[in-house]
Amino acid sequence: MTAENQLPYGVDVRTPSVARMYDHLLDGKDNFSADRAACDHLLQQVPSMKDLALNNRAFLQRVVRTLAREYGIRQFIDHGSGLPTQDNVHQIAQRVDGASRVVYVDSDPIVRSVGGALLETDDRTAVLQADMRDTQEIFDSEPVRRLIDFREPVGALFVSVLHCIPDADRPVDLIRRVRSRLASGSVMVICQLVSESEQVRDEVSAFMDRETRGHWGRVRTRADVESYFEDNGLSVVEPGLVEVSRWRPADVPAAPPQQSFEWEEFGGAGLVP
Template sequence: MTDGGIDTSVVHAARRYNYWLGGRDNFAVDRESGDQIAALYPWTPMWARENRAFLVRAVEYLAGEVGIRQFLDIGTGLPTANNVHEVAQRVAPESRVLYVDNDPLVMAHARALLSAQGRTEYLEADFLAPDDILHSPTLTKVLNLDEPVALMLVALVHLIPDAQNPLAAVRTLLDALPSGSYLVMSHGTADFMTADALADVPEFQRLATFQMRSSAELLPFFDGTHVVDPGLVCITDWRSPLPESERPDPAHVGCYGAVGRKE
């Protein structure tokens, strides 16, 4: 079944994520998939919220402390609260944001993004075709690649198996950006999981296209960058304003986050 050219019978990760965040831009198949995963890992909706909080802190850091004014957000997903352009432009209204996604439903929401203060545009393209992104007239309309850019890959790369070589796509994108640019990533991991949770990973991977990676597997994505403090850590520990005793258990988040500055 389709809805305006959108296949409503196939689960889409962005719509499922939207459901976990409490959004309305999802279909029954996405909600069913989200509920099946949450039955295995009841803290999954909390992970989605913590991941969005990590994004907010990272953008505030880059736009505020660092002074970045250009953001390339790939795999942006469906708009909810605190999108990159909203956070960046609260700090610096002149910030420019290019969103990239390959989901037609996201494209259907592009007009709402385009009305944002400052320069915000949307490009329908695939992370695994980075040259298409880099050579798009839309990119050069919004971003100046002679000046630092924040490359946002938040909750994206864990959706792509090694066989599709996401590391090569990241390298191509980073190589095109000047020194002083930044890479922001969050990525699911089993490093924090308990033995009981690990036992459910095969069933989780049956329900979702998802490749967990360890810290050793993630650090190569940051080659050529200086990973800023506090390093590659659980997303809840990345510059959190909360004392450690009030943060969620990393075993219930299962997600790394880091920000690296290109040398």
Template sequence: MPGQDKLSRVDTNIPHPARVYDVWLGGKDNFAADRAAAEAGLQAFPSTVKSVRANRAFLARTVEYLVAEAGIRQFLDIGTGLPSANNTHEVAQAIAPESRVAYVDNDPIVLVHAEALLKSNAAGATDYIDADLRDPATILREASRTLDFTRPVAVMLVAVLHFIPDGADPYKIAETLMSAVPPGSYLVVSHTARDIFPDEMAAFERAMNANSAEQVTLRDREQVTGFFRGLELVEPGVVQVPHWRPRSDLEASAPAALWGGVARKPA
């Protein structure tokens, strides 16, 4: 059966970030271990569900901006997670059908769902890459099947960099990715914060690290801003994700514990 080889790699006893996130979004593609980890996070930070929904809304708004205002037609979306509402290709291709999207994740279940659900239209293209953010060289090589790296690309690192510990040098990873794309490209980052609701988020970090093989490293606003070094931040800069160009006062009021921003690679 298609996808059977990928599914054989799944260890249902070990939570995976994509499936834990799926629990918080109300999905069904998760296991008991994922649900236990998700519940531990909720106990520590009761607004987790509102926070992850605000993060999905941030992703949609940034893609809309990049396509409609910045003219971007190519996206490299790393750590995309399980298909949900307002996936990058859906938002982009609704505005510009010729948009091309390469998704990257390392969870076999995500890959199987992607093959079935992430279909592009005839004008654009959608591809899925089985790779880890810690291996940017593989990501860039595989993404070149779908994306033209002589033309601007939006690199999407949405709620994924907090899974890269300081010892693995997440700043170097982001720099490597951005060095491969031409001027006029963009970087989008959202990152779980240690300095928004600091007491609850400290408890959240402890809970997640006690219940998951993928360790979480929360960072403050200054540290998140560091991912945009050498790039030109788009207004309003690095802000709490609901405050990045919200569509309504209600959207802006979401209690999200993530910093987010968008920046352009200059000439």
């Protein structure tokens, strides 16, 4: 576990962080008591949360491998990447082609600190501390300008992060801003927490907004996620938009099946024409 005296300046360990909560659910070590307590409370409301987190991680691994192998993607921007864990995006992509390049983007300073230390010997990979909504800042940053060639296809990842964005910031517009900068043949990977139960959406969103002190958006519906693709002219690749454990499940050993479906991670991959 990261020691408090080693933390980057300004980190409040008393307020749960979505990135650190996710780290705890994945059995990581870079989280604190407030993060673990928030996870415990969340699991009381949605007991499937840990299984969902593990399945979401397995989806990320499968989709990156697919983009590298089948679509020839050699450069990735991972928006809202969270803390490093086993089999990160750069490791998967570089097993397909050692020249693959990755920029991880996250607003949590601990992600920048831990990720930067992990990647300091890899000049094809960088961690950028930035708000994923700040598309211009991200695209103008030194790591992106150094590692990403926008004349070539890019894998733009928004995996389990758009539920952190409020409706007022219009996630569909964020997807549009990024999509407009990508070359033909790029692929956008988008999934987020959804529920068809209004009660679950309201109760969980209120809990997370309260726990993270406003660093949360909303649990949405499948139709909301479908609009991210349809409204931005993305051509959805097989097997379509699905609960993520059903996205090409044979490509990677399955995570433990989700036992209940108070909510689910829903999405897929869309090709930029």
